[in-house]
Amino acid sequence: MKRPSSLTITFLGTGTSSGVPMIGCSCEVCTSTDKRDNRLRSSILVRSATTTLVVDSTPDFRYQMLRAQVKKLDGIVFTHPHKDHIAGLDDVRAYNFFSKQPMHIYANEMTQMAIIREFPYAFAETRYPGVPDIQINAIDMDPFTVGDIEVVPILVWHMMMPVLGFRFGDFTYITDANRIDEPEIQKIRGSSHLVLNALRHEKHISHFTLGEAVEMVQTIGVPNAYFTHISHQLGLHELVNASLPPGMQLAYDGLTVTVPC
Template sequence: MNITFLGTGTSQGVPMIGCGCEVCTSANPKDNRLRSAVWLQNEDTSVVIDSGPDFRYQMLRAKVETLDGIVFTHGHKDHVAGLDDVRAYNYWTQKDIDIFANPDTEEILRREFQYAFSNIQYPGLPQLAIHSLTGQDFTVGSMDFRTIKVLHYKLEVFGYRIGDFTYITDANYIAPEEMDKIRGTKILVLNALRHEKHISHFTLNEAIDIAQEIGAEQTYFTHISHQLGLHDEINTSLPQGIFLAYDGLKLTC
């Protein structure tokens, strides 16, 4: 399976107008992050996890020519706001795009994109087929997904394990039974917002502790705030086998 990081930032991770900090003004492209999302592709299936506000540009930048499904972690705007732009894939494939979401996220999608789910349909609307998730395993094309429930403060967020690859974002707590689902992963992706304590995200040190407990061969941190610091400086300070992800990073698992 090929893995492409479409974005590794947060709404506080993209360059901020007027901020002036060393990250927001950095010339290093690894410090220029769009909202967090990842593209998974194998021989016959193409899936994106989350479609934030940067979705259209991310898909163009990564040259994603086919799309079989979008799997959502949760319903916050920085993870769902770009869903409307699936209509280009509807046009080329002449079929619905399968989307997978838990009940809370499904409710948000139906409210925010009510015209796509209305009884009144007309050409050009996004064509979506919703599949409700309650924590069960599921399949998109030839990819098998195992759901991992994490907490984003008090909000339940879904992470996913696909074979030896696990993707978790927007979390600050993982229960022991959910940690057990991750063990044995070869590549782990985990959120690491900043150094300072946060109410709903892992800090860098908290993410390192989780990564070392899991012991994946490679761990990559995503959902990175500009408050974390410059990519190259932080990356070189991390323990062996742990790295900062960056937009456009490609992996194979």
């Protein structure tokens, strides 16, 4: 299949596992009237002219699909098995209903095991009518394709947990990381756009801080960078964004970028 000349990426969610605003919180970020400070759980939509895929099915998956008006979905690619990245998978039932096809998901062995454990009814020998129809596609570190979109896995570390980032053409997406080893950095080099998690300013055991994310972008040398998986502790979007070096910005829900392949 011919490779697309460009891809359109939409940030479906840019928040950390609790989302922003956070339940019960009345800080200036959680009560902000700036829509950019309202963050669903982290996920992106990747589109070519013929293929649509999503990275991770967050607890907000249903609303994210409605908000982005995604009528057709060709697959879901998973980064890792944490709840804030897989919990919305049950809602693929709607796509099953209209397409009369299983939903193809792409996950490594660790994430497959978690999905089967979390949604056992979808994989039972005898299944109740209307449960999600899911086709698991096993992935490792080799490139693979969803429709006409080539996907290149990138191994990063979320404390001790291996997590997959993905490169789509000139766009690289990495979430839930606090370490990237040099061989994997080489896979990122040459990207025109890089997304990295930047949880907060203070040190965290398993996420990049904003300062660490900025330093990583500078080390790799990618000209356009977006930060995601943001907590309310990072601060107001407008103020933090204004403090960033040229070529770097905070992502926000609904932001769309078009990149070459």
